[in-house]
Amino acid sequence: MTEPLDLARLQRRLAEFAAARNWQPYHTPKNLAAALSVEASELVEIFQWLTPEESARVMADPAAAPRVTDEVADVLAYLLQFCEVLGIDPLAALDAKIARNERRFPVADADDGAEPGQHPES
Amino acid sequence: MTEPLDLARLQRRLAEFAAARNWQPYHTPKNLAAALSVEASELVEIFQWLTPEESARVMADPAAAPRVTDEVADVLAYLLQFCEVLGIDPLAALDAKIARNERRFPVADADDGAEPGQHPES
Amino acid sequence: MTEPLDLARLQRRLAEFAAARNWQPYHTPKNLAAALSVEASELVEIFQWLTPEESARVMADPAAAPRVTDEVADVLAYLLQFCEVLGIDPLAALDAKIARNERRFPVADADDGAEPGQHPES
Amino acid sequence: MTEPLDLARLQRRLAEFAAARNWQPYHTPKNLAAALSVEASELVEIFQWLTPEESARVMADPAAAPRVTDEVADVLAYLLQFCEVLGIDPLAALDAKIARNERRFPVADADDGAEPGQHPES
Numbered sequence: 001m002t003e004p005l006d007l008a009r010l011q012r013r014l015a016e017f018a019a020a021r022n023w024q025p026y027h028t029p030k031n032l033a034a035a036l037s038v039e040a041s042e043l044v045e046i047f048q049w050l051t052p053e054e055s056a057r058v059m060a061d062p063a064a065a066p067r068v069t070d071e072v073a074d075v076l077a078y079l080l081q082f083c084e085v086l087g088i089d090p091l092a093a094l095d096a097k098i099a100r101n102e103r104r105f106p107v108a109d110a111d112d113g114a115e116p117g118q119h120p121e122s
Numbered sequence: 123m124t125e126p127l128d129l130a131r132l133q134r135r136l137a138e139f140a141a142a143r144n145w146q147p148y149h150t151p152k153n154l155a156a157a158l159s160v161e162a163s164e165l166v167e168i169f170q171w172l173t174p175e176e177s178a179r180v181m182a183d184p185a186a187a188p189r190v191t192d193e194v195a196d197v198l199a200y201l202l203q204f205c206e207v208l209g210i211d212p213l214a215a216l217d218a219k220i221a222r223n224e225r226r227f228p229v230a231d232a233d234d235g236a237e238p239g240q241h242p243e244s
Numbered sequence: 245m246t247e248p249l250d251l252a253r254l255q256r257r258l259a260e261f262a263a264a265r266n267w268q269p270y271h272t273p274k275n276l277a278a279a280l281s282v283e284a285s286e287l288v289e290i291f292q293w294l295t296p297e298e299s300a301r302v303m304a305d306p307a308a309a310p311r312v313t314d315e316v317a318d319v320l321a322y323l324l325q326f327c328e329v330l331g332i333d334p335l336a337a338l339d340a341k342i343a344r345n346e347r348r349f350p351v352a353d354a355d356d357g358a359e360p361g362q363h364p365e366s
Numbered sequence: 367m368t369e370p371l372d373l374a375r376l377q378r379r380l381a382e383f384a385a386a387r388n389w390q391p392y393h394t395p396k397n398l399a400a401a402l403s404v405e406a407s408e409l410v411e412i413f414q415w416l417t418p419e420e421s422a423r424v425m426a427d428p429a430a431a432p433r434v435t436d437e438v439a440d441v442l443a444y445l446l447q448f449c450e451v452l453g454i455d456p457l458a459a460l461d462a463k464i465a466r467n468e469r470r471f472p473v474a475d476a477d478d479g480a481e482p483g484q485h486p487e488s
Contacts, residue, residue, distance in 0.1 A: 041285030163407030
């Protein structure tokens, strides 16, 4: 009850939640990937007409802030359910990806000044 | 080094990774939300022509499985970076959302048979 | 007034609509591309929990059918506005693309039976 | 051959293209909606790290311009195929939507100055 929140426990609660409602037939990997992308787009929708500067202040907007938090929860919920049905460990996947990216994008010489390099992941 | 993986540590590594490459100017909430949705769509792309049954077996396909894991990592990476720049705790957000959904979607009477109810989140 | 509908006329009406409301500052290519993807996801949302068979019957559902038509309109509206601000001719773009795809994906020998080949655009 | 390009003809060519390759079994409305959203996200990807100003100049970038045109073609192709399988007329849908929006968002008093109003479709 007072355990710290962790991803594995939340994932278990989501699985129990779906099972109790007989939703597993809907939760194919294909459908969960679609649902994840729909929720990610609902997050984009909050920002779509904002300037970069306005977007940085979004949590100061009492109408937008809870929507943002809510969409973050929805994205994470579908990501965890997707990983659950396919047996993927999302933390191990990210750990491996960061290690790979550290090799792919070595840090440039520190003397090259303050100008941001072009974001290479585009 | 041998600490268990946890979300907060991965989030810190992502922040250091971006800072070391001077990528913060690109990492507005608006841009990170867009990047998150792009990665979610790359996950959808893997499944777009598959039947539900094929989608359930995707991890048995040696060409598709590492792509799936990789896109999971990318989605989680952008979600954590988005949360980092806005000061959102994704685990607390999800915990609150599950609690809310437990009230919104009470478990139906167990006697109503095996047929799955319509998924109400559509 | 009784002219046939055509893409160019609808594009002009959309441009006048936005201009009359002073929305052009919002209509950067970046924002319009995001809005287009948000509308495409709203279309996906209608289908996310449907089986392939249910999805084929969606226009027979009096609740879903007008939503589908509405989202088609939204996707097309943002696509046309995106093309307008960047001076892209969407029909010429598609014509060139179809010609290119006809060369990339030659029709297989007609004798190879009824089984559908793997969709190569995945 | 020298007819002007029009949507209906391009739609017919797309249908013939898919039929000649036996792709119709893949072209459920659900799959085509997913493919449409994937292509829309590929358009977003081109813009994801650009500033609003850079996004306005994207067609002057010889590397980005053909990618933009190509993604426009892909979005339109899937939109037309989606409409084809469901019997939706995209031009009529957009015409009706514009008429509806003209009622929903009346033009504000012209004297209210140059400042753009908040985009109401957000």
